[in-house]
Amino acid sequence: MGRIQRTWQIMRLSWDILRNNPSLAMFPVLAFSCFLVSMIAFAIPVSTLSGQSIGSTFHALYEMNLTPQGESDSQTLFLYGVAIFAFYFVTTLIGTFFTAAFVVSVSNYMNGQAATFRDGLKAASSHLAKIATWSLISATVGLLLRLSEHVLKRSRLQWGEAIAAAIVLLIGIPWVMATYFLVPIMILRNEGPLTAMKESARLLKNSWAEQLLSSVGFGTVSMLLILIGILVSLPFLLILLPTLALGGLFVFIVLIMIYGFGVSLITGTCESIFQVVLYRHLTEEPILPEFRPILADLPVSSK
Numbered sequence: 001m002g003r004i005q006r007t008w009q010i011m012r013l014s015w016d017i018l019r020n021n022p023s024l025a026m027f028p029v030l031a032f033s034c035f036l037v038s039m040i041a042f043a044i045p046v047s048t049l050s051g052q053s054i055g056s057t058f059h060a061l062y063e064m065n066l067t068p069q070g071e072s073d074s075q076t077l078f079l080y081g082v083a084i085f086a087f088y089f090v091t092t093l094i095g096t097f098f099t100a101a102f103v104v105s106v107s108n109y110m111n112g113q114a115a116t117f118r119d120g121l122k123a124a125s126s127h128l129a130k131i132a133t134w135s136l137i138s139a140t141v142g143l144l145l146r147l148s149e150h151v152l153k154r155s156r157l158q159w160g161e162a163i164a165a166a167i168v169l170l171i172g173i174p175w176v177m178a179t180y181f182l183v184p185i186m187i188l189r190n191e192g193p194l195t196a197m198k199e200s201a202r203l204l205k206n207s208w209a210e211q212l213l214s215s216v217g218f219g220t221v222s223m224l225l226i227l228i229g230i231l232v233s234l235p236f237l238l239i240l241l242p243t244l245a246l247g248g249l250f251v252f253i254v255l256i257m258i259y260g261f262g263v264s265l266i267t268g269t270c271e272s273i274f275q276v277v278l279y280r281h282l283t284e285e286p287i288l289p290e291f292r293p294i295l296a297d298l299p300v301s302s303k
Helices: 003-020 022-050 054-063 074-110 117-126 128-154 160-178 182-188 193-243 246-282 289-295
Strands: none
Touching (some): 003 022, 003 193, 003 246, 022 074, 022 117, 022 246, 054 074, 074 182, 117 128, 128 182, 160 193, 182 193, 193 246, 246 289
């Protein structure tokens, strides 16, 4: 089976699992909601500390900008950096927690059990210490990468921006790929973060192409569906534009944004489902029969 055909089959089967277990979509929805609450909770004190507007602070938090706008003394810069790190840690903790709950639910389904939302949260809660430890490691690495990129871009070095881009390419991307299976290993095998990271990197050698293709495939489908939705809606917008009041135009834009969020939610959840399927295949755990011929030529890794 060709890689393009296999990627399409993977997306279809992942969608079938989500359609049969719609509660799986609640994990990323709750994670995103908690992320927004955290951003608001951090934005107010950070805005007061740095003297930035709320809008600029939201942007700084999202982009992990390590220095506030305008002049600041050393104490303010230190506290600002601490606040950015704390925000990154909290949001990483939130994302990892709900990912762990999601992984447990999908694995339960693969084992013939019900993929219940409650069981997923309960299992993730029992591993909270490990999740927090990994979130601290991940936040530290992320901050160091961002700091090096920030310093190089602001330096007077002729090739500062090029070096910063190279650091992201040579360290950041391999880091993401090497930790691809970390949460399933940490939660399903009850391993510590460092052991899980080593095992995830070991599994990478047999699955890096599949990881890359699935990410590109799901991302491409997401962008195409969003683009199709925009293109389909444009003629209606052009027809109705002369008669639409400002409020009607605002509602139209909000609906397009909701559509885009929905598409991203579905494709992202399907990609996460396949991540669990791929991990279980590589470790010779039971998977749904429909996936077996698709992954048959992908070598497994001895435990």
